[in-house]
Amino acid sequence: MKQWSSVFLVLVTVLAVGCQPDASSRLETVERQPDLDKLDLPVREQFDAFHSRLEQAAAQDPVDRAALAGAYGDIAMLYHAYEYWEPSAAAYRNAQQLQPHNPDWPYYLGLVAITLGEVALAESSFKRVLELRPADDLALARLGETYLESGRLEAAREQFDRSLAINPRNFRALLGEGRRALELSDYDAAADYLKRAGAIDASSTQVNHALGLAYRGAGQMDQAREHFEMAQSSHGLEHASVTNDPRFNAITELRKGSVTHDFKALQALVEGRMDDAIREMRLAIEADPNNLDNRRNLGLLLIRSEQHEAGIRELNQILLRDPQHVETLKLLAENAAMAGALDEARSRLDQALEADPEDGEVWLMIGNLDSHLGDDEHALEAYRAARKYSPTLAMGYVGIALSLMRLERHEEALEIARVGMEAAPDNRALRVIAARVMAGSPDERLHDPDTALSLMRQSVRGGLALNEAETIAMAFARQGRFDQAVSWQQAALAGAVATNPARPQIEARLQYYRNGQNPPVPWTTRDNLDLIPIRPPGGG
Amino acid sequence: MDLYVTHFGDNQLWRNNGDGTFSDVTQSSGATDRRWSHSAAFLDFDRDGWLDLFIVNYVDFRVANHKKCPDATGRAEYCGPNAYPPISDRLYRNRGDGTFENVSRRAGLVSEAAAGLGVVTADLDHNGLIDIYVANDAMQNHLWLNQGDGTFLNDALMRGVAVDNQGRAEASMGVDAGDIDGDGDDDLFMTHLREETNTLYINEGDAQFVERTVSAGLSAASLGLTGFGTAMLDYDNDGWLDLVVVNGEVRAIQTLVRAGHPFPYGQRNQLYRNEGGRFTEIRHGLPPNEDVSRGLSMGDLDNDGDIDLVVFNNSTPPQVLLNTVGNRNHWIGFRLTGIGGRDMYGAQVVVFRQDELPLWRRVRADASYLSANDPRVLVGLGDNTAIDAVEVLWPDGSRERWDTLAPDRYHTLEQGGGLAVNP
Numbered sequence: 002m003k004q005w006s007s008v009f010l011v012l013v014t015v016l017a018v019g020c021q022p023d024a025s026s027r028l029e030t031v032e033r034q035p036d037l038d039k040l041d042l043p044v045r046e047q048f049d050a051f052h053s054r055l056e057q058a059a060a061q062d063p064v065d066r067a068a069l070a071g072a073y074g075d076i077a078m079l080y081h082a083y084e085y086w087e088p089s090a091a092a093y094r095n096a097q098q099l100q101p102h103n104p105d106w107p108y109y110l111g112l113v114a115i116t117l118g119e120v121a122l123a124e125s126s127f128k129r130v131l132e133l134r135p136a137d138d139l140a141l142a143r144l145g146e147t148y149l150e151s152g153r154l155e156a157a158r159e160q161f162d163r164s165l166a167i168n169p170r171n172f173r174a175l176l177g178e179g180r181r182a183l184e185l186s187d188y189d190a191a192a193d194y195l196k197r198a199g200a201i202d203a204s205s206t207q208v209n210h211a212l213g214l215a216y217r218g219a220g221q222m223d224q225a226r227e228h229f230e231m232a233q234s235s236h237g238l239e240h241a242s243v244t245n246d247p248r249f250n251a252i253t254e255l256r257k258g259s260v261t262h263d264f265k266a267l268q269a270l271v272e273g274r275m276d277d278a279i280r281e282m283r284l285a286i287e288a289d290p291n292n293l294d295n296r297r298n299l300g301l302l303l304i305r306s307e308q309h310e311a312g313i314r315e316l317n318q319i320l321l322r323d324p325q326h327v328e329t330l331k332l333l334a335e336n337a338a339m340a341g342a343l344d345e346a347r348s349r350l351d352q353a354l355e356a357d358p359e360d361g362e363v364w365l366m367i368g369n370l371d372s373h374l375g376d377d378e379h380a381l382e383a384y385r386a387a388r389k390y391s392p393t394l395a396m397g398y399v400g401i402a403l404s405l406m407r408l409e410r411h412e413e414a415l416e417i418a419r420v421g422m423e424a425a426p427d428n429r430a431l432r433v434i435a436a437r438v439m440a441g442s443p444d445e446r447l448h449d450p451d452t453a454l455s456l457m458r459q460s461v462r463g464g465l466a467l468n469e470a471e472t473i474a475m476a477f478a479r480q481g482r483f484d485q486a487v488s489w490q491q492a493a494l495a496g497a498v499a500t501n502p503a504r505p506q507i508e509a510r511l512q513y514y515r516n517g518q519n520p521p522v523p524w525t526t527r528d529n530l531d532l533i534p535i536r537p538p539g540g541g
Numbered sequence: 542m543d544l545y546v547t548h549f550g551d552n553q554l555w556r557n558n559g560d561g562t563f564s565d566v567t568q569s570s571g572a573t574d575r576r577w578s579h580s581a582a583f584l585d586f587d588r589d590g591w592l593d594l595f596i597v598n599y600v601d602f603r604v605a606n607h608k609k610c611p612d613a614t615g616r617a618e619y620c621g622p623n624a625y626p627p628i629s630d631r632l633y634r635n636r637g638d639g640t641f642e643n644v645s646r647r648a649g650l651v652s653e654a655a656a657g658l659g660v661v662t663a664d665l666d667h668n669g670l671i672d673i674y675v676a677n678d679a680m681q682n683h684l685w686l687n688q689g690d691g692t693f694l695n696d697a698l699m700r701g702v703a704v705d706n707q708g709r710a711e712a713s714m715g716v717d718a719g720d721i722d723g724d725g726d727d728d729l730f731m732t733h734l735r736e737e738t739n740t741l742y743i744n745e746g747d748a749q750f751v752e753r754t755v756s757a758g759l760s761a762a763s764l765g766l767t768g769f770g771t772a773m774l775d776y777d778n779d780g781w782l783d784l785v786v787v788n789g790e791v792r793a794i795q796t797l798v799r800a801g802h803p804f805p806y807g808q809r810n811q812l813y814r815n816e817g818g819r820f821t822e823i824r825h826g827l828p829p830n831e832d833v834s835r836g837l838s839m840g841d842l843d844n845d846g847d848i849d850l851v852v853f854n855n856s857t858p859p860q861v862l863l864n865t866v867g868n869r870n871h872w873i874g875f876r877l878t879g880i881g882g883r884d885m886y887g888a889q890v891v892v893f894r895q896d897e898l899p900l901w902r903r904v905r906a907d908a909s910y911l912s913a914n915d916p917r918v919l920v921g922l923g924d925n926t927a928i929d930a931v932e933v934l935w936p937d938g939s940r941e942r943w944d945t946l947a948p949d950r951y952h953t954l955e956q957g958g959g960l961a962v963n964p
Contacts (some may be wrong), residue, residue, distance in 0.1 A: 032799060034795060034798070034799070036616065036793070036798060039615075039616050039617075040614040040615050040616060041611070041614065041615025044613075044614045044615055083613055083614050084613075085795050086795070087795050087796050088795065115764070116736055116764065116765075117764065117765040118761050118762065118763065118764030118765030118766070119765065120761040149755055149760075150738070150755065150760045150761045150764065151755075151758075151760065151761045152755050152756055152757070152758045152760065152761075152819075154755075154756070180706060180707070180755075183706065183751075184753070184755055184756050186751070206707070206708040206709070207707040207708055207709075209708065210704065210706070210707060210708025211706065211707065211708070213708075214701065214706065214751075217699070217701065217749075218751070222699070225699070226699060229698050229699065229708075232704075232708040233681075233698070233704075233708070256613055289608065289609050291605055291606060291607055291608075292606075292608055292609075293606065294608075322605075323606075357626075
């Protein structure tokens with residue numbers, strides 16, 4: 002590996018002289034940043050590799066302009082990804098000089114410019130993209146956003162409209178139109194545009210909040226509140242939709258992330274290298290001895306790698322330093338519950354609540370404990386507290402819905418499952434709960450087996466679990482298609498090992514289907530939510 | 542005038558002995574807070590005539606729980622607010638006998654913890670009671686509406702001032718309130734990190750706010766800068782409140798790193814002129830600087846009828862900026878006093894002029910970021926010296942009028958010294 006000195010490395014400005022004097026004379030120097038040596042090794046290696054590629058491209062004789070432009074563009078994107086704005090902009094400009102007909106470089110340069118508040122540069126960059134690719138709906142939307150940021154609302158509207166004429170589902174243009182209408186207090190128009198954006202990305206914080214503003218402006222306060230709350234609860238659930246710009250996502254994908262020892266430990270854990278994970282976590286603690294979170298993580302790693310006593314010892318050490326370390330108390334509670342020491346688990350959770358009465362995860366664990374003991378009323382209260390304090394915790398919704406199912410309050414269960422699915426559309430458990438109410442509730446008003454099957458179809462793509470197969474069987478039975486119901490229930494039964502506590506219930510339901518009957522309730526206390534994979538009947 | 546000084550550690554209350562010296566009365570007064578405090582404000586929230594104290598707190602950072610916070614590349618960086626648990630703010634009620642009682646829990650403030658940095662107090666919903674607006678770092682801002690019974694209700698989200706127009710909780714630092722659009726109620730302006738805009742919330746009456754950052758021309762000009770201290774002030778005395786923002790990065794600026802700058806965080810400060818609701822940055826309005834600015838105080842330091850500035854910098858000396866243009870226009874200034882000559886924070890002054898809209902200003906020393914201001918009110922009159930009357934809405938709800946006040950000088954208006962006005 003090439004070692005870099007800390008002095009500036011001035012690259013390539015003059016290397017192309019002789020073969021492309023006009024282009025080369027306009028190239029800017031892209032200096033290797035002086036603090037790159039302080040970066041974590043994988044990130045440094047990334048920069049080294051990109052700089053090396055740039056050097057090689059510049060050293061070609063004669064220069065391959067496309068290759069050199071590509072090398073400048075790549076390094077620009079890398080600096081962009083790590084928010085080194087100025088060298089990123091310089092490298093994009095070089096790429097643009099060398100490859101003036103490639104619309105990507107001015108597009109990215111425009112993104113950097115708008116980040117820095119350089120509106121004129123952003124405007125000229127996006128306009129350049131549009132000269133090269135007039136029907137680029139994303140660039141039109143970005144140009145509209147640039148005008149919006151500079152308060153030129155009419156110019157912004159023009160670009161958004163052009164973008165939408167090309168692609169009526171351009172999320173950024175719809176959002177931009179919505180924002181522009183809000184600026185003008187045109188709340189009805191704003192709501193129209195934002196609803197269309199929401200149809201593309203229902204979990205978008207930006208869309209939901211802006212919709213809340215539109216409803217508030219129109220005096221529809223309940224809807225406003227609902228959307229404000231959705232916006233806030235969807236923070237962290239919308240990673241894929243933050244930008245709705247695939248070109249920008251290409252930048253973020255370059256980031257390797259922070260590779261401190263604790264990060265390396267996490268990587269090792271994900272890859273199943275437990276010994277490496279423990280070693281890295283010990284190094285992290287050595288580097289930062291006061292970081293109790295890392296000590297807690299070491300305890301967790303030790304327990305997971307079956308060094309149980311060492312793990313518990315590590316956790317107890319933390320409590321000596323900070324008796325109210327909530328994360329440690331949670332872990333000790335979880336560990337006690339797994340070992341069947343439920344009283345100890347509850348005591349730890351009570352301690353955690355004393356330290357932080359608003360920790361949603363603690364409430365969730367209390368709910369799980371109560372649910373395990375069959376105390377669904379108290380479980381429901383605890384899950385509701387979990388949802389209140391941690392609205393993004395999908396399992397809070399699941400817990401509430403499940404408790405309501407077990408208390409045979411099916412309509413409420415369905416309602417909360419629906420709300421939960423909006424906040425966490427990928428949560429399979431919520432789909433199961435909603436579908437089961439629609440398929441198997443004794444309350445006929447709630448029956449909707451078609452929608453139930455449709456919900457379950459969304460799960461089939463990810464491989465089916467036991468309780469999902471049972472739910473499909475339930476929906477078929479509700480449609481009167483008992484043969485199908487029997488096949489799916491048999492598949493579920495095949496996936497349930499002999500020790501599965503829900504097995505007698507699965508068998509009982511199978512008998513109902515064989516008799517051409519629907520089971521009386523969609524859920525019992527013996528059902529569980531474990532995602533046990535099953536093989537669908539007849540190859541799916 | 543007494544002083545309250547916030548710290549990372551024990552805050553301090555210094556009582557003015559009236560002879561050029563101060564006494565530390567923190568312990569005897571009970572106005573203590575050992576946590577990490579930022580801005581603070583004096584206000585009379587219960588309208589009993591005594592100034593109470595609101596303290597904005599940040600996060601539960603202690604040396605013992607110090608963390609390293611590398612950025613995405615692994616470089617050491619400042620820790621963000623989410624690295625540590627946020628803590629709640631504190632409200633002390635002045636008992637009137639030189640001591641304070643902590644009424645935070647009773648007031649409902651402890652229910653919502655956040656990493657607070659700035660605070661401004663004003664009657665934002667026009668119900669005669671002083672409300673509190675807290676600028677929080679990367680967490681929802683708080684709008685504590687005074688319920689009149691000793692409690693406050695945070696309604697920031699529904700009132701449109703918790704987050705920006707796109708639902709993002711921004712890194713709110715400095716804040717100020719004032720009647721930016723001349724419609725008689727106080728609007729809000731806040732400063733934020735680079736890549737976020739500063740934010741202007743216009744009060745549409747009764748504390749229902751709409752964000753108008755873009756329309757006001759304040760968006761693009763702030764995207765590339767990290768703002769801290771701020772003030773709404775009429776620097777040219779034309780009757781419209783202008784804006785000053787002092788800036789300084791919290792992450793190293795690469796061009797300065799490359800230039801070998803030992804403290805590569807400096808950014809220019811900004812003066813925006815209010816041109817009837819739309820703002821234009823006056824690029825040479827403030828002296829050029831490369832400092833890392835944080836605090837900003839304002840007041841008529843040389844008593845010449847215009848607002849001067851003091852900028853507090855990180856690692857370099859503060860700057861005193863004397864206004865050389867304001868008193869080319871006409872003005873009128875007030876000091877509002879109550880019993881014992883105390884400053885009447887929260888009182889509102891309305892200047893009625895011939896053929897022009899009335900000008901609404903309030904008495905305050907709070908706002909900005911880690912700073913305090915001249916409690917006098919200075920109202921720019923432009924070229925119009927014809928003042929019909931001046932009305933004062935006192936914090937206790939009473940209203941008085943003065944009919945013959947001359948322009949271009951300061952007046953002390955004492956409660957009870959004007960003509961009573963029925964609301």
